[in-house]
Amino acid sequence: MNRDLQELRRRIDQLDDEILRLLNERSTYVIEIGQLKRQNDAGANLHTPAREAEIIQRLTSRNPGPFPSDAIRSVYREIMSASLSLEGPQKVAxxxxxxxxxxxxxRQKFGESAQYVPVTSIKDVFTEVERGRANFGVVPIENSTEGVVSHTLDMFIDSPLLIYGEVLLEVSHHLLSKSGAKEEITKIYSHPHALAQCRNWLETHVPNVPLSEVASTARAAEMASEDASAGAIxxxxxxxxYGLKVVQSRIEDNINNFTRFLVLAKTAPQRTGKDKTSVMISVKDRAGALYDLLRPFASSGINMTKIESRPSRRKAWEYIFFVDVEGHVEEERMKKALDEVKSRCLFMKILGSYPAHA
Known part of the structure; x- marks a missing residue:
């Protein structure tokens, strides 16, 4: 048995050596592609979601197994992240x-090889990208439990940035502490949304432990790392x-707890064939206004996936609707629908056409 085991491991080592050789050969072509991109358009984004989606689709559709297709996505995300770093630095605020x-x-979107720039507010994420200090920005837009992030929507009113992509992240909350012992926790820190999403668990399992709201879940973890009597969600x-232990994992009340994030950039991504378009529309508060806005999309057979209203903040009784629809702005039916919508509203701003989360 030992002899068979050694032989199998020897074959795996040979395959690993071959995989390494092929990765480096692949990287030489990646570097050449980066050079060609810069020659043709010095200001273009090196990141190309359409090409990434094409690679993943081709590999997963041809995968005979037993290596799982979901793992192919994860492996190639990191391969493409490392490859992109060879083409040029990619900063993500x-x-x-x-x-x-x-x-x-x-990290789910851009992998481990990107350069990540933490900032203190959603406004600062927009600013970093607008001023060219970051290639991309990532901001939360909505949570399946707590609803929309209003400040992100408001930032699009004046920002020139486009939506470059989206990420749908399953949110799992864990109770953490230095010791990992629940009985040693005398206070719990977390972001208000996290506390709200774990309300039932907290009331059942730690009803007498005071809860304190802080700016982020990461800040809560940092505070717990400095105080042995504190817990963090x-x-x-x-x-x-932050060197903490998990007291209890997955304490969120709703197991289907997802947050949607938007990727921001100065330029638009290429069309992929599975895209989404976001539009901001301003209308007067009058009978039938919303119906007039939605009818062109329905008439063109375009599926609407989201609509959210906000006061315009510029004039009383004017509202801005943020609308997500399936399809790309270059499609003829989309052009027709948007032209019709534009003729019926005070103003319209296309926030971007981008790959829908896969």
Whole structure:
């Protein structure tokens, strides 16, 4: 048996050597592609979601197994992340500090090889990208339990940035502490949304422990790392980065707890064939206004996936609707619908056409 085991491991080592050789050969072509991109358009984004989606789709559709297709996605995300770093540095601004769920979403989108820049507010994420200090920005837009992030919507009113992509992240909350013992926790810190999403568990299992709201789940983990009597509700990544132990995992009340994040950039991504378009529309508060807005999309057979209203803040009784629809702005039916919508509203701003979360 030992002889058979050694032989199998020897073959695996040979395959690993071949995989390494092929990765480096692949990297030489990646570097050449980066050079060609810069020659043709010095200001273009090196990151190309359409090409990434094409690679993943091709590999997963041809995968004979037993290696799982979901794992192919994860492996190639990191291969492409490392490859992109060879083409040029990719800086990603996100709502920090480290180990927030926005940080997790950023890593899910861009992999380990990107350069991550934590900032203290959603406005600062927009500013970093607008001023060219970051190639991309990642901001939360809505949670399946707590609803929309209004400040993100408001920022789009005046920002020139486009939506470059989206990330849908399953949010799992863990109770963390230095010791890992629940009985030693005398106070619990977390972001207000996290506390709200774990309300039932907290009331049942730690009813007498006071809860304190802080700016982020990562900040809660940092505070717990400095106080042995404190607990924090945060991510598994936060436990790793701040040296904490998991007291209880997955304490969120709703197991289907997802947060959607938007990727921001100065330029638009290429069309992929599975895209989403976001539009901001201003209308007067009058009978039938919303119906007039929605009818062109329905008439063109375009599926609407989200609509959210906000006061315009510029004039009383005017509202701005943020609308997500399936399809790309370059499609003829989309052009027709948007032209019709534009003729019926006070103003319209296309926030971007981008790959829908896969």
């Amino acid at each position: 996100y709502l920090g500090p480290r180990a927030t769920f926005t940080h997790l979403a950023s 945060a991510s598994e990544l936060a436990a790793h980065l």
